[in-house]
């Protein structure tokens with residue numbers, strides 16, 4: 317998968333929408349403010365879902381914002397070429413997204429009080445979601461097969477490199493007051509409780525009826541139909557399929573694709589690579 321990537325500091329990025337100057341500026345020059353809220357994930361971990369929830373928390377369940385502004389403008393990806401400028405221009409408290417590993421993240425963040433929500437997902441589901449996503453878009457190299465994509469993922473030869481390193485880098489900050497670590501799985505299994513946790517972390521009070529609207533309007537079914545959230549606003553030259561984002565939205569889909577030997581080999585590697593972290597950080601089976 318390496319040929320069609322843009323390499324920066326040993327990390328592969330999609331070729332379209334990224335350039336090394338912006339990646340350098342994001343690290344060196346972007347000023348993260350105390351009042352900013354940052355969503356950080358490895359790609360395909362449920363980023364857009366979390367953006368939708370945060371937008372709806374902000375609007376107390378009202379759908380005007382999510383139905384009139386695309387996700388990537390509501391919460392710009394700071395490291396991408398078109399969104400870096402939008403992120404810089406935004407005034408007041410900003411919602412910002414990023415897939416950057418911690419060592420390439422804006423330096424200014426580390427001395428700020430900006431709040432970070434780091435969302436993780438079972439990497440086997442990240443692989444399946446990634447395989448279908450990168451096969452359905454035209455801004456990065458397409459995987460040749462699931463088997464090849466799995467191999468690339470294990471070698472860190474996929475956009476944003478190694479899931480294992482990404483998680484290690486960010487999770488080391490989990491004791492900080494301005495850091496909330498969540499998983500796609502807990503969000504899926506108990507969305508209401510997890511949304512409540514997010515509100516508490518952000519210091520936002522929402523009434524029960526507002527919470528119901530937040531849950532309803534960020535559900536998979538509603539997001540899938542919202543053209544501001546489902547990628548259908550993306551330029552058609554970037555898409556192979558019209559809706560590559562809202563695929564299944566479930567946990568454990570890897571079971572439909574991994575062979576037993578692949579799953580066993582992956583689990584062994586996971587145990588080796590993540591042995592230094594408490595298993596309760598990873599709630600999936």
Ligand code: A3P
Pocket residue numbers: 357358359360361362363364365441444445446448534535536537539561562563564565566569
């Ligand atoms: P699948 O491909 O497994 O369906 P990201 O936003 O980081 O690119 O992640 C995309 C994944 O999040 C996709 O997973 C997508 O279906 C899932 N997703 C997006 N919105 C969701 C929602 N409201 N509920 C559950 N899953 C959602």
